[in-house]
Amino acid sequence: xxxxxxxxxxxxxxxxxxxxxxxxxxxxxxxxxxxxxxxxxxxxxxxxxxxxxxxxxxxxxxxxxxxxxxxxxxxxxxxxxxxxxxxxxxxxxxxxxxxxxxxxxxxxxxxxxxxxxxxxxxxxxxxxxxxxxxxxxxxxxxxxxxxxxxxxxxxxxxxxxxxxxxxxxxxxxxxxxxxxxxxxxxxxxxxxxxxxxxxxxxxxxxxxxxxxxxxxxxxxxxxxxxxxxxxxxxxxxxxxxxxxxxxxxxxxxxxxxxxxxxxxxxxxxxxxxxxxxxxxxxxxxxxxxxxxxxxxxxxxxxxxxxxxxxxxxxxxxxxxxxxxxxxxxxxxxxxxxxxxxxxxxxxxxxxxxxxxxxxxxxxxxxxxxxxxxxxxxxxxxxxxxxxxxxxxxxxxxxxxxxxxxxxxxxxxxxxxxxxxxxxxxxxxxxxxxxxxxxxxxxxxxxxxxxxxxxxxxxxxxxx
Numbered sequence: 001x002x003x004x005x006x007x008x009x010x011x012x013x014x015x016x017x018x019x020x021x022x023x024x025x026x027x028x029x030x031x032x033x034x035x036x037x038x039x040x041x042x043x044x045x046x047x048x049x050x051x052x053x054x055x056x057x058x059x060x061x062x063x064x065x066x067x068x069x070x071x072x073x074x075x076x077x078x079x080x081x082x083x084x085x086x087x088x089x090x091x092x093x094x095x096x097x098x099x100x101x102x103x104x105x106x107x108x109x110x111x112x113x114x115x116x117x118x119x120x121x122x123x124x125x126x127x128x129x130x131x132x133x134x135x136x137x138x139x140x141x142x143x144x145x146x147x148x149x150x151x152x153x154x155x156x157x158x159x160x161x162x163x164x165x166x167x168x169x170x171x172x173x174x175x176x177x178x179x180x181x182x183x184x185x186x187x188x189x190x191x192x193x194x195x196x197x198x199x200x201x202x203x204x205x206x207x208x209x210x211x212x213x214x215x216x217x218x219x220x221x222x223x224x225x226x227x228x229x230x231x232x233x234x235x236x237x238x239x240x241x242x243x244x245x246x247x248x249x250x251x252x253x254x255x256x257x258x259x260x261x262x263x264x265x266x267x268x269x270x271x272x273x274x275x276x277x278x279x280x281x282x283x284x285x286x287x288x289x290x291x292x293x294x295x296x297x298x299x300x301x302x303x304x305x306x307x308x309x310x311x312x313x314x315x316x317x318x319x320x321x322x323x324x325x326x327x328x329x330x331x332x333x334x335x336x337x338x339x340x341x342x343x344x345x346x347x348x349x350x351x352x353x354x355x356x357x358x359x360x361x362x363x364x365x366x367x368x369x370x371x372x373x374x375x376x377x378x379x380x381x382x383x384x385x386x387x388x389x390x391x392x393x394x395x396x397x398x399x400x401x402x403x404x405x406x407x408x409x410x411x412x413x414x415x416x417x418x419x420x421x422x423x424x425x426x427x428x429x430x431x432x433x434x435x436x437x438x439x440x441x442x443x444x445x446x447x448x449x450x451x452x453x454x455x456x457x458x459x460x461x462x463x
Contacts, residue, residue, distance in 0.1 A: 001186035001337045002179055002209060005329035008336070009226045010158045010293045012082030013090060014285035015397040017297040018342055018450075019060060019067030020082070022154025023135050027054065027076025029160075030137040030150055034112070035105055037139070037148045044110055049142050051113040052077065052103060054120050057134030058127025059344035060154065062451040066246065066395025068288060070120045073135070077103055077114060082158065086229070086290040112139070130166040131155055132344040132449065156342030156350065157295045179212035188334055188375050188430040195371040202361070202371050203323035206330040223322045229292050230281075230304035231311075236289065237280025244286045246396040254280035270413055273313065275406035278305035282402040295332045295341045298348070298390075298397050299355035301405030303328055306359040306412050310366060320366045327365040328358035331378045331430075338431065339438035343390035344450040346441025352408040353385030353437065357430075359412035364419050372424025379430040380415035386433075387440055389448035391455030400456055 012021045038047050054073045056064045064070055071094055075085070078097045085093070101115045113119075128134040131153040139148040151163040161170065183198070183205045185191040194205055210219050238258045244250045257276045261268040278301035285291040285300050294303040307324055310316045316324070332341070335354045340346045360381035364374045385408070393399040447454030 001184065001333065002181050002212075003329075003333035003336055004213060005206065005210060005326055006222050006226070007159070008157065008293070008295050008329045008332045009325065010083070011086055011225070011229045012158065012291065012293065012297075013085050014288045014291045014297050014300075016067040016069075017158040017293040017300075018133055018154045018156045018344060019063060019069045020072045020288075021158035021293065021297065022133065022156075022160050023056075023060065023069050023152075024072040024076035024080065024082055025158065026135050026152035026154065026160045027073045027137065028079055028081055030152070031077055031079055031103065033150060034103075034139060034148065035108070035110065038110060038112075043147075044108075048102075048111045048113065050147065051115075051119060051140050053138050053140060055123050055136040055138075056121065057123050057125075057136065058132040059450045060133050060135060061122040061124050062453065063392060063395035064122060066392065066452070067397060070116070073120060074098060074116050090288060127446075128153070130163065131161075131342075132446070133342065156340060156345065157336070158293050179209075181209040181212050183209055186334070186337055188331075188378075188434075191330065191334070192371055192375055201323070201327075201365065202330050202374055203326040203365055206326040210326070220322070223325055224318075226292060226325060227307070227321050229290065230294070230307060233284050233290050233292065233300075234277050234280050234304050234308045237282075237284040238276070240283070244283065244398055245288070246286075246398065247394050248396060248398055250286070250396075250398045250402075252283045254283055270309065270313070271410050273309055274305050274409040274413060275403075277308045278302055278405040278409040279402050281305060282397075282405045286396065286398045286402065295336065295354055295358065296343070296351045298343055298401050299351040299405060299408065301402075302352060302355035302408040302412060303359045303362070305405070305409040306363050309409075309413070310363060314367075316366055324362035324366050327374060328362040331361040332358045334430075335382075335434055335437075338434045340441060346437060347388055347444050347449050348390040348404065349382075349385045349388040349437050350441060351390065352404050353382050353388055355405075356385060356408040356412040356415070357382035359409065360415040360419070363413060364416035367416065367420060369416070369420055370424050373419045373422065375430050376422060376424050376426050377416045377419035379426065379428055379433045380418055381412050382430070382433050382437060383428065384411055384415075386437055387444075389444065389455050390450040391448055391457045392450065392452055393457050393460050395452045395457075
């Protein structure tokens with residue numbers, strides 16, 4: 001099993017990795033498939049008569065508008081990817097693309113009809129069996145006959161899988177081809193055994209595996225870019241005020257909280273700073289701005305907040321920053337491989353819960369924890385998120401998501417502290433906790449898994 005740190009921490013835009021970034025990547029990929037299909041079947045002369053349709057299924061339909069899924073699909077079908085839009089005026093670009101009513105390719109004269117107002121379809125029926133986040137993309141002729149159809153699933157954290165990959169039983173998402181790793185652990189138990197046998201830390205194991213894909217220089221560059229993007233996102237949120245987009249008209253609060261803490265630092269504790277930093281990131285995410293999946297957008301504030309706190313208040317430096325990210329990614333990879341990081345699949349326990357476990361592991365590692373203590377910290381953090389539902393009000397990644405990231409960061413720091421006070425020996429293994437999270441998610445009602453059909457989402461009466 002290998003999931004790269006660069007795949008878990010992807011630079012892109014908000015508000016959702018599974019509902020915004022994943023569908024955009026899928027739609028962009030389909031545009032390439034569509035071009036090849038038209039060329040191979042010599043349909044170029046009549047292509048302008050055909051049309052493309054995008055059908056959102058399951059959770060993508062129910063919370064698609066609030067999570068900007070329709071916008072993401074439109075951007076993707078025009079060839080854009082999330083990382084290309086991190087510093088762009090997305091709203092302006094979207095308005096331009098929406099008015100075009102056709103897809104085109106820069107290397108040919110091909111044009112295919114695509115009218116976003118009629119060709120993006122929200123299907124509120126039963127979700128597809130493979131995964132709650134389904135996206136069906138099709139090419140239709142003038143009679144409505146389907147000439148080409150491809151089904152994608154956005155499986156959390158910006159990762160996608162096709163129906164064919166599900167049918168083959170593919171379970172691991174990797175960078176390029178599957179590398180031959182020096183330490184191919186797929187569970188926390190295997191990871192700890194390898195640490196003991198090699199004498200290496202978790203970060204060192206993960207680094208060795210990454211070097212099967214990247215050179216040392218490339219890896220350092222990637223890790224630094226991830227940290228700088230997290231830092232920028234946090235600092236952007238700490239200096240921005242106003243109202244977030246959407247029907248709830250949620251006021252940004254991170255800047256005001258941060259200013260109060262700066263004015264009275266003697267009255268502030270770690271909880272205050274962590275909340276301010278995490279909320280700053282998730283307000284940026286809710287605004288659709290630059291964000292890093294960590295491991296998802298809905299949970300994007302936890303890992304950066306804890307890291308930003310360590311840098312600003314504990315004065316950790318470059319190598320420790322990279323060790324934090326590598327350790328967090330090692331834990332995140334295990335969780336994704338053995339369970340899920342998708343809110344639509346297992347609820348928010350898979351998003352904020354996973355992020356908190358990853359952050360707890362990272363902070364425990366850089367504060368001197370042993371591999372066993374690091375594993376213990378991750379387990380403590382995840383354990384105390386079990387059963388957490390994903391019930392965004394009005395389908396927006398705002399309530400309860402923004403505050404929830406603050407509490408996830410606090411739990412992560414507390415979990416690391418508790419683990420550091422122990423020996424690393426504990427009753428509940430991380431692997432067992434991950435299994436419990438997966439089973440809890442499977443048994444959780446679909447109403448509480450990113451559909452806005454239950455919980456807080458139906459408890460607010462709007463006048």
